[in-house]
Amino acid sequence: MLCLFQRRLGFSKKNGLTLSTLSYILLVAKGGTIVKIKWFYIAAIIFMLTPISVIAEVQSPMEKLDDISDEALQMVKFHRYEDAKKLLDYFSDQFTGVAGKEQPLSMDEVRIIHTSHDEAMEAAVSPDMNHEERINKLTKFRLVIDAIVTSHQPLWTEMEPQIMTAFTHAKNAATNGDNAQFHTSFNTFLSLYNVIYPSMKIDVPVENIQRLDARIKLIDEYRSNHINSQDSQQELEKLDTDLKNLFANMEDDEADPSLWWVIISTGSIIIMTLSYVGWKKYQGEKEVKKNRSGKA
Numbered sequence: 001m002l003c004l005f006q007r008r009l010g011f012s013k014k015n016g017l018t019l020s021t022l023s024y025i026l027l028v029a030k031g032g033t034i035v036k037i038k039w040f041y042i043a044a045i046i047f048m049l050t051p052i053s054v055i056a057e058v059q060s061p062m063e064k065l066d067d068i069s070d071e072a073l074q075m076v077k078f079h080r081y082e083d084a085k086k087l088l089d090y091f092s093d094q095f096t097g098v099a100g101k102e103q104p105l106s107m108d109e110v111r112i113i114h115t116s117h118d119e120a121m122e123a124a125v126s127p128d129m130n131h132e133e134r135i136n137k138l139t140k141f142r143l144v145i146d147a148i149v150t151s152h153q154p155l156w157t158e159m160e161p162q163i164m165t166a167f168t169h170a171k172n173a174a175t176n177g178d179n180a181q182f183h184t185s186f187n188t189f190l191s192l193y194n195v196i197y198p199s200m201k202i203d204v205p206v207e208n209i210q211r212l213d214a215r216i217k218l219i220d221e222y223r224s225n226h227i228n229s230q231d232s233q234q235e236l237e238k239l240d241t242d243l244k245n246l247f248a249n250m251e252d253d254e255a256d257p258s259l260w261w262v263i264i265s266t267g268s269i270i271i272m273t274l275s276y277v278g279w280k281k282y283q284g285e286k287e288v289k290k291n292r293s294g295k296a
Contacts, residue, residue: 061098062149065091069120069145073138076124079131084138085124092117109148112198116141140195147199156199160247163192167243171236183223190220204246212246215239 059067068091075084095113105113120141123134143156170185193216201209215238225232 060149061094062145065094065098066145066149068094069142072120072124073135073142076134076138081124081134085121088117088121088124105148109202112144112201113148116144116198136191136195140198143196143199144202147202154199154203154250156196156203157247157250159192159196163189163196164243164247166192167240171240174233174236179224186219186223190216200246203250208242208246208249212239212242215242 068087072084072087072091075081075087095117119137123129123137126134143154146155166185166189170182170189173179173181173185215235219232219235219239222232
């Protein structure tokens with residue numbers, strides 16, 4: 001059964017930013033003296049943090065559709081196919097009103113969404129489709145919507161371990177001359193690759209997709225030659241490199257701009273606070289020296 005990895009919690013549009021509310025006046029202890037930070041510093045901090053929190057908690061229409069696709073997948077996992085169908089119908093109604101309004105979608109993106117939705121609906125209503133195939137089709141749909149909504153860390157990249165494990169088994173079987181195991185493992189790889197393929201087309205440059213397609217097609221068409229042929233072994237190695245680069249390139253682009261904004265904002269707050277405390281300390285020491293000079 002295909003398992004969809006859950007997205008790690010953190011700084012994301014859905015989970016919101018976990019920012020503590022400043023409900024008290026900052027106090028700094030130094031040499032037994034408590035220095036109260038001025039109110040305009042508190043106002044500045046609240047001003048910097050509040051917009052981030054508010055924006056993070058607002059869910060866009062497309063994010064709501066993303067949630068619907070996830071709920072439909074969960075219904076299929078629990079064999080509640082009729083409920084999954086109702087959710088997919090609801091998705092279709094809502095998508096008609098959202099597409100092109102909240103965020104512009106390309107014709108290719110709209111086509112990919114419709115195609116994956118149709119396959120998901122087929123899985124929900126089919127009287128004889130096996131359970132694992134249903135899950136695969138709903139997972140494919142779920143990953144597509146996530147790829148549309150998410151700019152960073154799309155869910156389909158979390159299937160890297162499963163895909164690379166299946167391909168490695170196929171490559172090792174070819175090296176060892178195990179024809180039966182090669183066919184079994186390569187079929188597993190193709191099945192998993194097919195699940196993430198529509199999502200890849202949303203996130204990955206077309207030339208990279210075309211290169212992967214060409215290599216996979218060549219290996220698939222000439223399977224019987226990949227057991228003993230040196231050239232065929234090299235093709236498997238090249239595909240292995242391309243697959244690793246595919247996921248590595250996505251990881252390089254995972255830094256969420258909102259996270260950088262939080263880091264910069266927090267750093268600014270710390271710098272402002274330390275600067276003020278340092279200035280107050282300097283003023284205090286200066287005043288002490290002045291008093292001592294007066295007494296002398």
